[in-house]
Structure formats: C-alpha cells, structure tokens
Amino acid sequence: MPYDLFSPAFKANPFPTFAQMREHDPIYAQRTPDGRAIWYVTRYEDVTAVLKDDVHFCKDPRHAKPDDEPRHSPLHQLINENMLFADPPDHTRLRALVNQAFTPRRVERMDGRIRQIAQDLLSGARARGQMELIAEYALPLPVRIICELLGVPLADQSDVSDWSQAIIAPGSRGLNYSARRRKVKALVDYLQRMFADRATNPQDDLVTALVQAEEAGAKLNVQELSSMVALLLVTGHETTVNLIGNGVLALLTHPDQLARLLAGEVEWGTAVNELLRYDGPVETSTTRWVRQDMVWRGQQLRRGDVMRVVLAAANRDETQFDRPDALDVGRTNNRHLAFGVGIHYCLGAPLARLEGHIALSLLFTQFPGLRLAVPPEQLRWRSGVLFRGLQALPVAW
Ligand code: HEM
Numbered sequence: 001m002p003y004d005l006f007s008p009a010f011k012a013n014p015f016p017t018f019a020q021m022r023e024h025d026p027i028y029a030q031r032t033p034d035g036r037a038i039w040y041v042t043r044y045e046d047v048t049a050v051l052k053d054d055v056h057f058c059k060d061p062r063h064a065k066p067d068d069e070p071r072h073s074p075l076h077q078l079i080n081e082n083m084l085f086a087d088p089p090d091h092t093r094l095r096a097l098v099n100q101a102f103t104p105r106r107v108e109r110m111d112g113r114i115r116q117i118a119q120d121l122l123s124g125a126r127a128r129g130q131m132e133l134i135a136e137y138a139l140p141l142p143v144r145i146i147c148e149l150l151g152v153p154l155a156d157q158s159d160v161s162d163w164s165q166a167i168i169a170p171g172s173r174g175l176n177y178s179a180r181r182r183k184v185k186a187l188v189d190y191l192q193r194m195f196a197d198r199a200t201n202p203q204d205d206l207v208t209a210l211v212q213a214e215e216a217g218a219k220l221n222v223q224e225l226s227s228m229v230a231l232l233l234v235t236g237h238e239t240t241v242n243l244i245g246n247g248v249l250a251l252l253t254h255p256d257q258l259a260r261l262l263a264g265e266v267e268w269g270t271a272v273n274e275l276l277r278y279d280g281p282v283e284t285s286t287t288r289w290v291r292q293d294m295v296w297r298g299q300q301l302r303r304g305d306v307m308r309v310v311l312a313a314a315n316r317d318e319t320q321f322d323r324p325d326a327l328d329v330g331r332t333n334n335r336h337l338a339f340g341v342g343i344h345y346c347l348g349a350p351l352a353r354l355e356g357h358i359a360l361s362l363l364f365t366q367f368p369g370l371r372l373a374v375p376p377e378q379l380r381w382r383s384g385v386l387f388r389g390l391q392a393l394p395v396a397w
Pocket residue numbers: 051083084085095146231232235236239240243280281282285286287311337338339340341343344345346347348349351352353
C-alpha cells in the first residue's frame with residue numbers, strides 16, 4: 001500500500017499524507033483479503049458529494065448487502081442500531097423525534113453548568129501547577145454535561161461513563177469480548193430501568209423528553225430509546241474531549257495565535273471554529289456503503305464497497321481554504337466539515353461549540369502561563385481511523 005494510514009508516525013501528523021492523497025489519489029482503494037474495496041475520499045468537493053448523496057451511498061449496510069446476516073447480537077442491537085447508522089425513512093423519523101428533545105433551549109440552559117464544572121475542575125488543579133489535561137479536564141467536562149443533560153444522577157455517572165466507554169474502540173481500551181459484553185449489558189439494564197422510571201416519574205431531563213417524544217402518533221420503542229441514549233453517551237465521551245485536547249495543543253504550539261485571543265483581537269467562537277477545521281475531533285466520518293455498482297469520479301465502485309470519507313483531509317483542501325495548513329484563529333469564510341454535512345450533520349454541534357468555547361477560554365484566561373509539560377514529539381495519539389485525539393496531554397503553569 002503506498003500510503004501508511006495506521007502507524008503511530010502517521011497518527012502523529014497525517015496531514016502530509018492526506019495532501020498527497022488529495023493530489024494523486026483522491027479516490028483511493030485499499031483492498032481487503034476478499035477483494036472488497038475500502039475507498040478513501042479526501043478532496044473537499046468529493047467528501048461533500050458523498051455525505052450529501054444518500055441515493056448512491058447508505059449508512060445501513062443491509063441496504064447495500066441485503067443478503068447479509070443481521071450485524072449485531074440482540075444485546076448489541078440495543079446500543080448500536082441507532083440513527084447514525086440508519087437511512088431515510090427511519091433516519092428521518094428518529095432525527096425528528098430526537099430534535100423534539102434535544103432543543104436549542106435545552107443546550108443554552110447548560111451554559112452556566114458548563115462554566116461551573118469547568119471552573120471546579122480548574123480550581124481543583126490550580127495549586128498543583130500541573131495536570132494531565134485529557135483525564136483531568138477535557139474528558140470529565142463533556143462527560144459530566146452529557147450525563148446531566150440526560151438526567152443520570154451524579155452518584156451513577158462514573159459507572160455509566162465506564163460502561164459507555166466500552167461501546168467504542170474496545171481493543172484500544174484493553175477489554176476482551178466478555179468484559180465488554182458485561183459492561184454493555186450493565187449499561188442497557190441501567191438505561192431500561194431509567195426509561196421505566198421516567199415513564200411514571202417524569203423529570204426535567206433529556207431522557208424524559210425522549211420517552212415522551214411523539215411523531216405522527218408514534219413514540220420511540222425501547223430498542224430505539226436505548227440506542228439513541230447510547231449514541232448520545234458515546235458522542236458525549238469521544239468528541240468534545242478531542243476538541244479541547246487538540247485545541248489546547250494547537251494554541252500552545254502557535255503562541256502568536258494564542259496572543260491574538262488573549263489580547264481580545266479575535267472572538268473565542270471564531271477560534272473554536274478554526275480549531276475544528278485545523279485539527280478536528282473526527283478524522284474520518286462513519287462508514288458509507290455503496291448501494292449499487294457504478295462508476296463514480298472515474299472509479300468502478302461495487303455494491304457493498306466501503307466509503308471512508310476523510311473529514312480531516314477535506315478540511316485542509318487548498319481549493320477550499322486559503323493557506324489550509326496555517327492555524328488562523330481569526331479565519332472567516334470557514335465552511336469546514338468537522339461536524340459532517342447532509343442529513344447526518346452533527347446533532348450535538350451547538351453543545352460541542354459551547355463546551356469548546358467555555359473550556360478553552362476559561363483555561364487560557366485563568367492560566368496565562370500554561371505550557372506543555374513534555375516536548376510535543378513525545379505526545380501519543382489514539383489509534384483508529386475514526387477519531388483524532390491525544391492519549392494524554394501533560395501541561396503545567
Ligand atoms: C466537537 C465535537 C463534535 C464533533 C467534531 C462531532 C462530529 C460529528 C460528525 C462528523 C457527525 C457525522 C458523522 C457522519 O456523517 O458519519 C456527527 C453526528 C452526530 N453527532 Fe456529533 N460531534 C461532536 C459532538 C457531539 C456531541 C457533544 C453530541 C451529543 C451530545 C453529538 C451527537 C451526534 C449525533 C447524535 C450524531 C448523529 C446525527 C445523525 O445521524 O443524524 N456530537 N458528529
């Protein structure tokens with residue numbers, strides 16, 4: 001294979017490889033042992049085209065390979081068959097239902113809580129003069145917020161968080177199949193008790209709103225409810241953490257850009273948008289499947305082939321962005337794809353932006369002397385094609 005897409009060296013800086021792919025192999029096939037193609041799409045225009053085209057590309061593999069066995073065991077169906085892996089009309093119905101519950105008003109109301117939790121985490125670390133930013137700040141903040149939004153009481157949050165982390169990337173967390181299954185089962189049992197409770201004892205929380213949501217006389221069933229809440233828990237754990245972690249690293253390694261923010265020359269909201277483009281949390285969108293044999297952009301695609309749409313590559317495309325490899329916190333006209341595009345556009349984007357804005361502005365204004373506690377070359381990135389985030393980020397002040 002001409003491109004190294006999996007090594008730690010690639011993960012440390014994938015952008016030169018993506019630039020080569022955009023230039024020489026914009027639709028690039030990696031072949032599996034059974035001859036199937038996994039297509040990597042790296043140009044902005046092509047990435048947008050795939051994400052917006054749900055006629056030729058689908059999310060539910062059964063729509064590309066209908067003879068296949070069901071993908072998941074009954075237990076895993078309860079958490080994995082959610083709207084992110086659904087096509088219209090199912091996706092349309094599920095998204096309309098969750099939109100009733102996950103409203104802009106509910107997100108705006110979290111502003112004060114996000115600020116309070118971020119402040120508590122910073123105050124707890126201040127006297128020590130150092131911390132591991134991912135474990136002590138970037139992760140606990142979004143986890144606390146998604147748990148509070150859903151209505152998971154504080155006493156249960158650490159269990160729910162532990163079980164939720166077993167859903168994704170189990171290998172990288174050193175879990176074997178049965179340990180993972182036990183945790184997933186514990187989460188499903190917990191959620192089902194919560195749904196039953198909220199049906200008779202409604203609260204002012206997202207789980208109650210989801211239990212009550214109704215569209216054309218239909219409500220979410222138990223499978224749809226648990227997979228929806230599991231999706232929110234997973235996205236709450238795996239994404240904003242990287243916006244904060246990658247964002248802190250980018251600003252610490254570009255002190256001129258940080259200075260513009262601290263001098264009040266640039267709004268934090270504009271900078272967060274640029275950090276999402278420059279080194280966003282999601283490297284590659286979730287899989288699209290080719291629905292039928294076709295020639296696309298000069299390549300022969302086969303029914304059932306996998307499309308990997310590389311958001312991180314599209315966000316550095318020189319045909320779309322001026323000086324794409326430069327971090328410019330004041331960049332305007334910044335139509336990046338960090339939250340995807342089309343019908344699966346990120347549901348949590350307003351919440352993630354708010355969390356990123358508060359987390360970064362509080363951190364840098366309260367710790368103006370913040371610095372990396374190790375040389376940048378020593379930092380290690382998490383493996384896997386989906387997310388882009390640091391394993392750890394030691395900082396000092
Ligand atoms: C900076 C943080 C975040 C980034 C960069 C991000 C990115 C994305 C992307 C790229 C997609 C589309 C994936 C695809 O098309 O394959 C997506 C979908 C989604 N995101 Fe986010 N996300 C973030 C935070 C969140 C948060 C905090 C939540 C929930 C609380 C969330 C909930 C969702 C959901 C439910 C979907 C599926 C939408 C659908 O299928 O219609 N995201 N996100």
